[in-house]
Amino acid sequence: MADRRSLLLAPLLAPLLAAAPAAPLAEAVMAQLAALPSRTTRFVEEKRLASLTAPLVSRGRLVFIRPAHLEKDTEAPKPERLVIDGDQLTIAEAGEAPRTVALDEHPALRALADTLRAALMGDLATLRRIYAIEEQGTMQAWRLMLVPHAPALRGALARVTLDGGGAELRQIVIQQANGDAQRLTLQ
DSSP, X not given: OHHHHHHHHHHHHHHHHHHSOOOOXXXXXXXXXXXXXXXXXXXXXXXXXXXXXXXXXXXXXXEEETTTEEEEEEEESSOEEEEEETTEEEEEETTSOOEEEEGGGOHHHHHHHHHHHHHHHTOHHHHHHHEEEEEEEETTEEEEEEEESSHHHHTTEEEEEXXXXXXXXXXXXXXXXXXXXXXXXXX
């Protein structure tokens, strides 16, 4: 009897099911990223600063350990280690004592740290709390453009662009309000 009812209801439900919107791209992308475990990847970073005629290029390793630990170990051109762990940022350069900063004392740094960790762990709620999100592409080649909600944050940060495909975050571009830009390509 249940099979017979399904056959009778199918023509009535088909238009409703066809009209249901697919999950927005940002939700699908973040769900894929959320399914990934902690990871380690190589990176190339290019910084374009208005005060310089050529970009600064560095290379190294990025380590993300869920839920809130991110390490950026720059190997070239000079060693530097940046660690975001919980609510603290520690920077260590070769031959110098490490410096630690409380993220809560620096709202722009806090937003950037939360952005990087949220992108790596697929935390769409955090990204939506900080940014208006525009999406482009398909699951095979996607782009999420993040524009800060808060005027104070917009004074420092114009936008963040996340590029990837499937469950792979390939590039993070941070465009500062002053025109300087940072492109982090994950390999």
